[in-house]
Amino acid sequence: xxxxxxxxxxxxxxxxxxxxxxxxxxxxxxxxxxxxxxxxxxxxxxxxxxxxxxxxxxxxxxxxxxxxxxxxxxxxxxxxxxxxxxxxxxxxxxxxxxxxxxxxxxxxxxxxxxxxxxxxxxxxxxxxxxxxxxxxxxxxxxxxxxxxxxxxxxxxxxxxxxxxxxxxxxxxxxxxxxxxxxxxxxxxxxxxxxxxxxxxxxxxxxxxxxxxxxxxxxxxxxxxxxxxxxxxxxxxxxxxxxxxxxxxxxxxxxxxxxxxxxxxxxxxxxxxxxxxxxxxxxxxxxxxxxxxxxxxxxxxxxxxxxxxxxxxxxxxxxxxxxxxxxxxxxxxxxxxxxxxxxxxxxxxxxxxxxxxxxxxxxxxxxxxxxxxxxxxxxxxxxxxxxxxxxxxxxxxxxxxxxxxxxxxxxxxxxxxxxxxxxxxxxxxxxxxxxxxxxxxxxxxxxxxxxxxxxxxxxxxxxxxxxxxxxxxxxxxxxxxxxxxxxxxxxxxxxxxxxxxxxxxxxxxxxxxxxxxxxxxxxxxxxxxxxxxxxxxxxxxxxxxxxxxxxxxxxxxxxxxxxxxxxxxxxxxxxxxxxxxxxxxxxxxxxxxxxxxxxxxxxxxxxxxxxxxxxxxxxxxxxxxxxxxxxxxxxxxxxxxxxxxxxxxxxxxxxxxxxxxxxxxxxxxxxxxxxxxxxxxxxxxxxxxxxxxxxxxxxxxxxxxxxxxxxxxxxxxxxxxxxxxxxxxxxxxxxxxxxxxxxxxxxxxxxxxxxxxxxxxxxxxxxxxxxxxxxxxxxxxxxxx
Amino acid sequence: xxxxxxxxxxxxxxxxxxxxxxxxxxxxxxxxxxxxxxxxxxxxxxxxxxxxxxxxxxxxxxxxxxxxxxxxxxxxxxxxxxxxxxxxxxxxxxxxxxxxxxxxxxxxxxxxxxxxxxxxxxxxxxxxxxxxxxxxx
Numbered sequence: 001x002x003x004x005x006x007x008x009x010x011x012x013x014x015x016x017x018x019x020x021x022x023x024x025x026x027x028x029x030x031x032x033x034x035x036x037x038x039x040x041x042x043x044x045x046x047x048x049x050x051x052x053x054x055x056x057x058x059x060x061x062x063x064x065x066x067x068x069x070x071x072x073x074x075x076x077x078x079x080x081x082x083x084x085x086x087x088x089x090x091x092x093x094x095x096x097x098x099x100x101x102x103x104x105x106x107x108x109x110x111x112x113x114x115x116x117x118x119x120x121x122x123x124x125x126x127x128x129x130x131x132x133x134x135x136x137x138x139x140x141x142x143x144x145x146x147x148x149x150x151x152x153x154x155x156x157x158x159x160x161x162x163x164x165x166x167x168x169x170x171x172x173x174x175x176x177x178x179x180x181x182x183x184x185x186x187x188x189x190x191x192x193x194x195x196x197x198x199x200x201x202x203x204x205x206x207x208x209x210x211x212x213x214x215x216x217x218x219x220x221x222x223x224x225x226x227x228x229x230x231x232x233x234x235x236x237x238x239x240x241x242x243x244x245x246x247x248x249x250x251x252x253x254x255x256x257x258x259x260x261x262x263x264x265x266x267x268x269x270x271x272x273x274x275x276x277x278x279x280x281x282x283x284x285x286x287x288x289x290x291x292x293x294x295x296x297x298x299x300x301x302x303x304x305x306x307x308x309x310x311x312x313x314x315x316x317x318x319x320x321x322x323x324x325x326x327x328x329x330x331x332x333x334x335x336x337x338x339x340x341x342x343x344x345x346x347x348x349x350x351x352x353x354x355x356x357x358x359x360x361x362x363x364x365x366x367x368x369x370x371x372x373x374x375x376x377x378x379x380x381x382x383x384x385x386x387x388x389x390x391x392x393x394x395x396x397x398x399x400x401x402x403x404x405x406x407x408x409x410x411x412x413x414x415x416x417x418x419x420x421x422x423x424x425x426x427x428x429x430x431x432x433x434x435x436x437x438x439x440x441x442x443x444x445x446x447x448x449x450x451x452x453x454x455x456x457x458x459x460x461x462x463x464x465x466x467x468x469x470x471x472x473x474x475x476x477x478x479x480x481x482x483x484x485x486x487x488x489x490x491x492x493x494x495x496x497x498x499x500x501x502x503x504x505x506x507x508x509x510x511x512x513x514x515x516x517x518x519x520x521x522x523x524x525x526x527x528x529x530x531x532x533x534x535x536x537x538x539x540x541x542x543x544x545x546x547x548x549x550x551x552x553x554x555x556x557x558x559x560x561x562x563x564x565x566x567x568x569x570x571x572x573x574x575x576x577x578x579x580x581x582x583x584x585x586x587x588x589x590x591x592x593x594x595x596x597x598x599x600x601x602x603x604x605x606x607x608x609x610x611x612x613x614x615x616x617x618x619x620x621x622x623x624x625x626x627x628x629x630x631x632x633x634x635x636x637x638x639x640x641x642x643x644x645x646x647x648x649x650x651x652x653x654x655x656x657x658x659x660x661x662x663x664x665x666x667x668x669x670x671x672x673x674x675x676x677x678x679x680x681x682x683x684x685x686x687x688x689x690x691x692x693x694x695x696x697x698x699x700x701x702x703x704x705x706x707x708x709x710x711x712x713x714x715x716x717x718x719x720x721x722x723x724x725x726x727x728x729x730x731x732x733x734x735x736x737x738x739x740x741x742x743x744x745x746x747x748x749x750x751x752x753x754x755x756x757x758x759x760x761x762x763x764x765x766x767x768x769x770x771x772x773x774x775x776x777x778x779x780x781x782x783x784x
Numbered sequence: 785x786x787x788x789x790x791x792x793x794x795x796x797x798x799x800x801x802x803x804x805x806x807x808x809x810x811x812x813x814x815x816x817x818x819x820x821x822x823x824x825x826x827x828x829x830x831x832x833x834x835x836x837x838x839x840x841x842x843x844x845x846x847x848x849x850x851x852x853x854x855x856x857x858x859x860x861x862x863x864x865x866x867x868x869x870x871x872x873x874x875x876x877x878x879x880x881x882x883x884x885x886x887x888x889x890x891x892x893x894x895x896x897x898x899x900x901x902x903x904x905x906x907x908x909x910x911x912x913x914x915x916x917x918x919x920x921x
Binding site: 566578 | 800802803805806809810813847876877878879880881897898899901902921
């Protein structure tokens with residue numbers, strides 16, 4: 001059963017086409033086998049051990065029994081042999097008595113032999129002469145050493161028979177006085193006397209051993225004791241006794257018992273082949289082995305059943321799991337049991353059900369995600385296309401300023417990028433009643449050049465209503481080779497104002513879908529912006545041109561005005577001065593005062609005109625500048641001298657703080673003087689009492705020049721626009737100081753690459769500071 | 785050159801009669817007796833010699849109708865009769881550019897308008913004595 005299950009599993013496993021899917025299931029075939037083997041081992045090993053020990057014990061017992069039996073037998077045999085031997089010895093002693101009494105020795109020997117058939121021969125030997133006196137039976141020869149028999153009279157001795165060299169004959173010697181009566185014994189009768197082996201089975205052998213350890217037999221000398229493996233095993237000396245196991249005559253294992261008979265002078269061995277007595281043990285062993293096999297078979301059968309009971313649900317579980325691994329989540333384990341496997345199956349089924357639910361929702365999710373991804377992909381494809389074309393349109397829009405060229409390029413671009421039959425751009429004219437063809441990928445208008453807005457044409461409709469429209473029909477354009485499957489008009493709108501229409505024709509019926517429309521709308525928006533940009537650019541260019549013209553006009557105007565104003569001022573200042581000098585005659589005090597007012601106002605006006613002219617020149621960037629190495633000390637001296645003159649009538653103290661040596665400057669010296677002077681004049685103007693301080697300091701790479709006064713200070717709101725044009729103009733009753741001084745200074749300083757600022761506190765004073773780079777300012781031409 | 789201002793002949797080329805009047809007045813205060821007035825360069829060339837035996841100084845306005853002072857100067861310089869005549873630009877165009885140009889084309893002086901009445905006599909004397917006077921006002 002288990003084998004069938006294993007075979008089934010193997011068949012199942014090997015029939016699988018996708019090995020990796022079942023790679024973890026390689027263990028499946030081994031489970032039943034493992035269990036079966038384990039069961040069999042559990043059954044057979046203890047039984048085998050039991051059988052082995054039982055057999056061993058039985059054998060040992062039978063050996064012991066045999067040993068003691070052999071010992072008993074050998075004692076009995078010694079008794080038998082002794083009795084038999086003593087009877088023969090008695091016969092000899094009787095014969096000897098008769099011979100002593102003078103009976104004829106020859107006759108006596110014959111008579112004795114006749115009486116005792118055990119004697120095969122009798123010999124009377126005279127020991128002193130060493131001669132045979134009488135003999136009967138086996139003829140005695142001189143070769144027989146009767147002396148050894150004499151030395152051992154009364155014992156069983158073996159003599160070499162005169163007949164052949166190999167034959168030994170047992171003999172008995174009876175000695176009296178100088179005579180020795182030797183009886184040669186019959187082997188057959190001797191052996192008969194000892195052959196009876198009661199209690200021993202077939203094959204039992206009795207052997208006689210000489211004192212020298214030589215086994216003797218009728219056939220002659222048997223194995224010498226020294227060479228016999230068995231002999232030393234139990235012969236603890238010729239006079240010992242014992243039992244031993246050893247390989248017998250034919251190599252068959254035998255057991256033998258040995259006993260030394262001191263009376264006879266020989267040892268007796270009784271041997272029994274071991275197998276003869278082991279039969280019952282072997283029978284028992286066979287029985288045990290048979291029982292073991294039977295038990296093993298039964299165990300195997302039971303094990304198979306149990307294994308099947310265990311493995312079948314596991315295999316079912318495994319198979320189900322395998323199916324599930326393949327993706328078939330509808331599998332269920334058909335096991336209804338109450339044990340742990342049943343619990344496992346229920347849990348497994350539950351798990352499978354959960355997996356099924358999870359997997360189901362996962363599949364749904366995956367499908368959903370995939371759909372989303374595809375959608376996103378499609379969108380991103382459109383997006384990329386739109387982006388690239390938009391980028392191209394943007395590039396064109398930014399690189400091409402001319403409207404015509406721009407539209408031409410864009411139309412061609414769109415026509416080519418979307419592989420359209422044509423892409424055209426129409427723009428509304430000034431009246432807004434006509435859409436006029438401007439550019440197209442075909443190069444020429446495919447419709448009328450001018451289309452009526454709100455007319456029957458697609459372009460006209462879209463131009464009127466501002467919504468994009470698609471027309472799908474089999475429209476065969478006259479004179480065109482390929483049919484137009486669909487056409488679309490997209491309004492070019494900017495801030496809800498319709499500028500024109502983008503008109504597209506395609507040969508593919510599937511074009512101008514929703515996604516396409518979005519792309520084209522975006523493009524249309526961009527084109528609208530580009531059109532607007534181009535138009536704005538045109539306007540801007542025109543404006544700049546006009547502004548430039550205006551600047552020139554303004555500059556010219558200022559120069560002319562300045563000139564025109566100077567001419568009357570020439571008379572006002574000149575003649576008033578002439579009169580003040582009394583060249584025209586003496587003046588009254590009142591006349592003088594009036595004339596001075598006229599003269600001063602004229603001078604002031606002149607100053608204003610000069611400043612205005614200069615300021616405008618600075619603004620226009622036409623004021624000349626030139627840089628050179630500046631002698632700062634000289635400039636400062638000049639400025640201080642001039643300022644000293646200005647404060648002559650005021651209680652103002654002038655101080656100057658210049659590092660020695662003075663910083664070297666490479667700039668426009670005239671302009672520098674102008675600025676310092678303007679700041680000093682300004683300070684003088686607003687300081688009636690106190691001090692004015694001119695300070696020069698060199699910071700890294702720049703010279704910082706500041707003019708501090710203790711004047712009225714400047715309100716915060718004024719500070720912001722103090723450098724603006726005419727910011728501090730207050731009617732200007734100061735001598736010659738125009739209101740443009742600070743404004744001019746700011747522009748000059750900036751032109752020289754520096755900065756100017758003011759710090760002020762009302763009632764305390766103001767500090768005007770400006771910086772100039774020590775190096776030539778960029779763009780400032782060096783004075784040759 | 786005549787240092788006696790009474791013998792000096794001065795020609796004033798000026799399109800404004802008031803400017804001429806001022807200059808003429810200042811010159812007369814200085815003692816100059818011969819002062820002629822012309823409105824344009826053309827008139828100078830056409831009539832100058834007919835009226836004056838010689839011209840020592842010409843006060844030439846730059847901003848003139850028809851041709852400007854530079855052109856007039858160029859023609860005066862071409863004319864041998866004015867070889868020794870000092871020609872001074874008297875102009876309301878007081879830009880550096882104009883001053884530089886005046887120097888470059890060979891004026892003997894540059895007086896800015898409005899005329900500085902206080903400085904004028906000295907400037908004229910210096911010019912007549914051969915100095916170059918450049919006054920931007």
